[in-house]
Amino acid sequence: MLLSGRVAQPKACGHASNNPRRRPVPFQSYHQANRIVKVRAQDDEPIMGKSIDAAGAGASFTSPGWLTQLNMLWGGKGNVPVANAQPDDIKELLGGALFKALYKWMQESGPVYLLPTGPVSSFLVISDPAAAKHVLRATDNSQRNIYNKGLVAEVSQFLFGKGFAVAGGDDWKVRRRAVGPSLHRAYLEAMLVRVFGPSSEFAADKLRVAARSGTPVNMEAMFSQLTLDIIGKAVFNYDFNSLTSDSPLIQAVYTALKETEQRATDLLPLWKVPALGWLIPRQRKALQVRHSTLVRRPVKKNLFSRSVCVCVCFAFVVLLCAAANGDFTAKQQHQCRVVPFLNQPSNPPPSRRCVSLFPSPLPAASLARGSALTWTLYLLVQNPDKMAKAVAEVESVMGSRTAPTLADYGQLRYVMRCVNESMRLYPHPPVLLRRALVEDELPGGYKVPVGQDVMISVYNIHHSEAVWDNPEAFIPERFGPLDGPVPSEQNTDFRYIPFSGGPRKCVGDQFALMEAVVALAVLLRQFDFSLVPNQKIGMTTGATIHTTDGLYMYVKERRTCAGQAAAGAAAVTAG
Ligand code: HEM
Numbered sequence: 062m063l064l065s066g067r068v069a070q071p072k073a074c075g076h077a078s079n080n081p082r083r084r085p086v087p088f089q090s091y092h093q094a095n096r097i098v099k100v101r102a103q104d105d106e107p108i109m110g111k112s113i114d115a116a117g118a119g120a121s122f123t124s125p126g127w128l129t130q131l132n133m134l135w136g137g138k139g140n141v142p143v144a145n146a147q148p149d150d151i152k153e154l155l156g157g158a159l160f161k162a163l164y165k166w167m168q169e170s171g172p173v174y175l176l177p178t179g180p181v182s183s184f185l186v187i188s189d190p191a192a193a194k195h196v197l198r199a200t201d202n203s204q205r206n207i208y209n210k211g212l213v214a215e216v217s218q219f220l221f222g223k224g225f226a227v228a229g230g231d232d233w234k235v236r237r238r239a240v241g242p243s244l245h246r247a248y249l250e251a252m253l254v255r256v257f258g259p260s261s262e263f264a265a266d267k268l269r270v271a272a273r274s275g276t277p278v279n280m281e282a283m284f285s286q287l288t289l290d291i292i293g294k295a296v297f298n299y300d301f302n303s304l305t306s307d308s309p310l311i312q313a314v315y316t317a318l319k320e321t322e323q324r325a326t327d328l329l330p331l332w333k334v335p336a337l338g339w340l341i342p343r344q345r346k347a348l349q350v351r352h353s354t355l356v357r358r359p360v361k362k363n364l365f366s367r368s369v370c371v372c373v374c375f376a377f378v379v380l381l382c383a384a385a386n387g388d389f390t391a392k393q394q395h396q397c398r399v400v401p402f403l404n405q406p407s408n409p410p411p412s413r414r415c416v417s418l419f420p421s422p423l424p425a426a427s428l429a430r431g432s433a434l435t436w437t438l439y440l441l442v443q444n445p446d447k448m449a450k451a452v453a454e455v456e457s458v459m460g461s462r463t464a465p466t467l468a469d470y471g472q473l474r475y476v477m478r479c480v481n482e483s484m485r486l487y488p489h490p491p492v493l494l495r496r497a498l499v500e501d502e503l504p505g506g507y508k509v510p511v512g513q514d515v516m517i518s519v520y521n522i523h524h525s526e527a528v529w530d531n532p533e534a535f536i537p538e539r540f541g542p543l544d545g546p547v548p549s550e551q552n553t554d555f556r557y558i559p560f561s562g563g564p565r566k567c568v569g570d571q572f573a574l575m576e577a578v579v580a581l582a583v584l585l586r587q588f589d590f591s592l593v594p595n596q597k598i599g600m601t602t603g604a605t606i607h608t609t610d611g612l613y614m615y616v617k618e619r620r621t622c623a624g625q626a627a628a629g630a631a632a633v634t635a636g
Pocket residue numbers: 225226227237244422423426429430433488489490493494559560561562564565566567568569570572573
C-alpha cells in the first residue's frame with residue numbers, strides 16, 4: 062500500500078515582527094490584576110503568556126552519516142523498506158518535530174519502513190492501522206505477549222522511576238487493575254460539577270480581565286495552567302493555583318519529557334552512564350529540573366516521605382473507589398485531602414513537593430490535555446463556519462448557564478467532535494514506542510526481529526490519505542452522525558488512536574474528553590477569539606505536539622454574556 066499526501070504545515074501566520082500590542086498595560090498594574098499571563102517590560106519581548114522553552118534541554122547525539130549508511134545496508138537485507146534518511150534529516154528531526162520527518166519518509170517508503178538511527182539501532186516505523194492494531198493489542202497481553210514498552214520504559218525511568226505508565230509485568234498489572242476502573246463515570250460526573258466547571262469558570266474570569274484591557278493572551282499557557290489546576294484538584298484535592306501564580310512545573314515537565322524523547326533516539330546512550338549526567342550540558346539541564354522541581358530526593362530516601370507516598374497512592378484509590386460506590390461526599394473528598402501538609406508555610410513551594418508524589422503519567426497527561434485544548438481552539442478560530450456551529454450548540458444547550466451541567470455535557474456533541482477531530486490532526490503523543498520480545502510478523506508480511514524497537518506513528522495514521530479522506534482538513538463531521546458513538550480505536554478499527562489501544566490504552570481518556578468539552582463550552586459560551594496577526598505558529602514535540610512560541614489570541618466578551626459575567630470579572634479584578 063503506497064501512501065501519498067503532503068506534509069502537514071501549520072498554517073503560518075508570519076513572524077511577530079509587528080508589535081501586536083493594542084493597548085499597552087502598565088507592567089505592575091496588569092501583573093497585579095491578572096497573572097494568567099505575564100507582561101514584560103521590554104517592547105521586543107512577548108506580551109502575555111510564558112511560552113514553553115520548546116528546545117527542551119538541547120539536541121541529541123545523532124548518527125554520523127557513514128554509520129547510518131552501514132545500518133541501512135544491514136537493514137536492507139530484511140523485507141522492510143529502509144527510509145532514505147539523510148543525516149541532516151535525522152539531526153533536524155531529533156531537535157524538533159520528529160513526526161513531520163516520519164511523515165515525509167512514509168510518503169517515500171510506504172506504511173511500514175525501517176528508520177536507521179545508528180550503526181545497529183533502528184526503528185520499525187508503522188503508519189498502517191492494521192499493523193498498529195496488531196502491535197498495540199499484543200503489548201503486555203497476558204494471552205499473546207509479543208511487545209513491551211521497551212525503549213520508552215528505559216529512557217523514562219530517570220523521570221518516572223518504574224512508575225505505572227512505563228512499568229511492565231506484574232507491577233503494571235496490579236496498578237492498572239486498581240486505577241483503571243476507578244476513573245469511572247460516577248467519579249467523572251462528580252468532577253464535572255465540582256472541578257471541571259468551576260475551574261473553567263475561574264479561567265473565564267481571568268480571560269475577561271484580558272478581554273477588557275484588550276491584551277492578547279497566550280492560550281497555550283493558559284490551557285496548560287488550567288489543566289494542571291484541574292488535575293491537582295481532581296486527583297489530590299490540591300490547588301496548584303497555577304492560573305493565579307506562576308508554577309515552574311509546566312516547563313519542568315516539558316524539559317524532562319523532551320529529554321526522554323531525545324534519549325530514545327540518541328546514537329550514543331551516554332545517559333546510561335550516571336557519572337556523565339552532570340558533565341553533558343543537555344543532560345545536566347534535564348537533571349537540574351528533575352532534581353529541583355520534579356523529584357524531591359528525600360521522598361525517595363527517607364522513611365517518612367516514603368510513607369507519605371504510600372498514603373497518597375492509597376488515598377487516590379480510596380477517593381476513586383468512594384466515587385465508584387456512588388457515595389462521593391464532600392466529607393470524603395475532604396478526608397482524601399492527601400497532601401494537607403503542603404499548606405504549611407514552612408514547607409517548600411507546593412509544586413516541588415506535590416509533583417514528587419504524582420503518579421507517573423499525570424505530568425505528561427497535563428501537557429497532553431493542555432495541548433488538546435490549544436489546538437482545538439486554534440482549529441476553530443481558523444475555521445469560522447465550524448466555530449459558528451460549536452458556539453450555536455453551546456448557546457442552545459447551555460442557555461444562560463455559564464458552565465455545563467451533566468445533562469448539558471451529553472448534548473454538547475458537536476463540541477465533542479471538534480475535540481475528537483483536533484486530536485486526530487494533533488495527536489499527543491504523535492508516536493508510540495514498543496519493543497519486540499519475540500520474532501513477529503506484521504499484517505502485510507513484514508518481519509520483525511526479536512529486540513526490534515517499533516515506533517507507531519499515530520500522526521501518520523491520522524494524516525494518511527490511504528486512511529482518511531481529505532486528511533489535512535478540519536472536519537468534525539467526518540465521524541458520522543452526532544448521535545452516533547464518540548470515535549475510538551474500537552469503532553474505527555484503529556484508524557483513530559489518540560489514546561492508543563490494547564492493554565496499555567490510556568486510562569484517562571474519558572476524563573480528558575469531559576474536561577476538554579466542559580472547558581471549551583465555558584469559554585465559547587462567553588468569548589469570541591481571534592488570532593493575533595503576524596505570529597508564527599510552529600510545531601514541535603516533547604511527548605505532545607506543542608507550539609514553538611505559544612498561541613496568542615485576542616479575546617472579546619460576547620455581548621449576551623457580558624452582563625452575566627460582570628460579577629465574576631469584578632471579583633477577579635478586585636482580587
Ligand atoms: C488529552 C489527554 C490525554 C491524552 C492524549 C492521553 C494519551 C495517552 C496515550 C496515547 C497513552 C498510551 C501510551 C502508550 O500506548 O504507550 C496514555 C497512557 C496513560 N494515560 Fe493518558 N492521555 C491523556 C490524559 C490522561 C489523563 C487525564 C489521565 C489520568 C487521569 C491519564 C492517565 C494515563 C495512564 C495512567 C496511562 C498509562 C496506562 C498504562 O500504561 O496502562 N491520561 N495516555
